[in-house]
Amino acid sequence: MKKIIFATLISGAMSASALAVDMGSGTVTFTGSIITAPCSIAPGEEIQNIPLGQVSNVTLEQGNMSSPEDFSIKLQGCNLQDNNDVIITFEGTDAGTDTGLLQITGDAKGAAVKIMNSSGTQIKINAPYDQKYVKGDNELKFSAALQGLEGATVVPGDFSATTRFTLKYE
Secondary structure, eight states, rough: OHHHHHHHHHHHHHHHHHHHHHOOOOOOOOOOOOSSSSSEETTTSSSSOOOOOOOOHHHGGGGGBBOOEEEEEEEEEOOSSSSSSEEEEEOOSSSSSOOOOEEOSSSSSSSEEEEEEEEEEEEOOTSEEEEEEOEEEEEEEEEEEEEETTTTOOOOOOSOOEEEEEEOOO
């Protein structure tokens, strides 16, 4: 009887160690798309999340703006001649009557997102913006900030804003 119990214990221990061989597993899925364009958009650049932080309502009063946060769109392997133009359009809902600012959604009110070029000049939503690029890799640099809307009461709360960008080459 003791031999049977001992054999059963050894058999159970061997089964448990055989199951413990797999120390973890997972899946990796690769996705993307093939586009007709002279440049590739670098992986990870096609979907970005730019945090604008926790901005005081006092900062946004009377149409004032928060500190801008930088972001970029990296292009790889551009195969046209030097000094070509890439025309980028940030598409979305305008926050007012032709303000060029991107409307926010959520609990917060009275502000919108302002997109700017690397010099700090506003790039209006839904309007083409022309930028030079060269053969090879390029980085299109921008910034964004939260701006209070003129004449609006700034209401605290969470917000988000989404823009879709499109590129056209000339």
